[in-house]
Amino acid sequence: MGKYLILWEVDSTRVPVDAKERGTAWLAMVEMVKADMKKGFTKDWGTFPGELNGYAIDEGTEVQVMNALLPYVPYVKFEVRPVASLAQTEVAIKASMK
Numbered sequence: 107m108g109k110y111l112i113l114w115e116v117d118s119t120r121v122p123v124d125a126k127e128r129g130t131a132w133l134a135m136v137e138m139v140k141a142d143m144k145k146g147f148t149k150d151w152g153t154f155p156g157e158l159n160g161y162a163i164d165e166g167t168e169v170q171v172m173n174a175l176l177p178y179v180p181y182v183k184f185e186v187r188p189v190a191s192l193a194q195t196e197v198a199i200k201a202s203m204k
Contacts, residue, residue, distance in 0.1 A: 109149075110171055113185040115159035120181050131181075138177065147174055163189075 122128040139162075142148040147170065153160035164171055175184050190198070 107165055107167060108171075109189045109191065110164045110166075111187045111189050112162040112164055112171075112175070113159065113187075114162065114178075115183045117181055117183060118158055121158070135178065135181070142174055 122131060139148065139151050142164075143151065147166055148162050148164050150163040151160070152162075164174065166174070171186060175182075175186075178184075
């Protein structure tokens with residue numbers, strides 16, 4: 107199972123102008139994130155204050171990552187990066203020394 111850094115950005119062209127409508131939509135997405143965290147798939151999630159973007163740390167397979175992100179499309183854009191742990195990095199460094 108892999109670990110992924112997910113950088114996300116809300117598509118500003120899809121954000122409602124009306125504050126109540128916007129808040130309702132964003133709270134629905136917050137509930138979706140909470141559900142992902144409750145399942146144990148999303149380990150950490152946050153926003154960058156004052157911006158329409160943030161990050162998540164997810165663990166799973168590539169298919170699980172794709173399935174988790176698809177419900178947010180087309181309202182949110184994603185950049186997904188696999189992450190190697192400290193232990194994995196150490197193994198790679200030691201292997202390169204042989």
